[in-house]
Amino acid sequence: MNVFITRVIPEAGLKLLKDAGFTVKQWTEKRKLSTEELIEECKWADALLSAGQQLNREFLEASAHLKVIALNSVGYDNVDIETATRLKIPVGNTPGVLSGATADTAFLLMMSAARNAFFMHKTIISGDWDFFEPTANLGKELTGGTLGIFGLGKIGVEMAKRCKGAFGMKVIYHNRNRNEDAEKELGATYVSFEELLKQSDVISVHTALTPETEGKFNAEAFRQMKSSAIFVNTARGKIHNEEDLISALNEKLIWGAGLDVTNPEPMKPGNPLLTMPHVAVLPHIGSATETTRDAMSKLAAENIIAGLKGERLPFPVNPEIYS
Ligand SMILES: NC(=O)C1=CN([C@@H]2O[C@H](COP(=O)(O)OP(=O)(O)OC[C@H]3O[C@@H](n4cnc5c(N)ncnc54)[C@H](O)[C@@H]3O)[C@@H](O)[C@H]2O)C=CC1
């Protein structure tokens, strides 16, 4: 059995695949494959382990022989799941193991925006750090503030735990469904989207990218937020409208922002967000720790192994193919 992998993955996952007796080919070029290249590579493969590739209808229809597609991510917005399901190709993802690391990144971005850390760092590089000024470079304290989580799933819960534990923040959330476990564990309160915007000192986005969440944080949403609020997005860049975010920051409708995800990725080096005060931008490193990336590669390998054995994937995103 042959497995094509669209990126070099950690040894931990690779070993599981090799120990299972599969022949593995990794794409080592530091660029994404085109759809045509991916179709060509997959002609040889029985399974695909995909990191960061767009798996569209054209690719899936040309690769309907694949017995399994394992994503090296929890997000699956870059896969045409409807087509994969129609073609009965099981698709697996990597939930849970990356929740802590990604929440750590959200926390880092929240803190960095609150204390203007990225901007102040640049003043050292440019030689503009002159002397200690008691009235300048002032940030925000978060103790006792309100954290608003948009999408209180696995990562959202981890972010809420960190903010409650560190700063005693009150947690409110808006979700597709109530999360009663989190309400009990964290004392989190369910609110409407409008109340989330109005009441939060920090809004942290943790939903999947879907037609309902795309562009959700737009001019209208930023207008309803507190002028002292910080907007954090570690989910997907398309959930906020970048132009509207830049205007909201320039017009001081909100105070700051922390982004691990942008639209497009990579963000262009001249993007104004990279030099604005109270803004912190990272290059999609939410899950990027050794421990977490090892664990993700193992889950992806487990999905491949189950799929190639004809078994149900341990982490399927289209479980309906089994019914
Ligand atoms: N920056 C990074 O490196 C990473 C980003 N992510 C992103 O984070 C997202 C969330 O991951 P998890 O917490 O593991 O997923 P999850 O499925 O546990 O949580 C997502 C939550 O959002 C809610 N939701 C979905 N649609 C909604 C809507 N229209 N309105 C309100 N709530 C809605 C769901 O009910 C669920 O509670 C992923 O889909 C991925 O896009 C995930 C890992 C790393």
Ligand SMILES: O=C(O)C(=O)CO
């Ligand atoms: O898992 C995901 O969805 C990511 O964005 C990277 O870990």
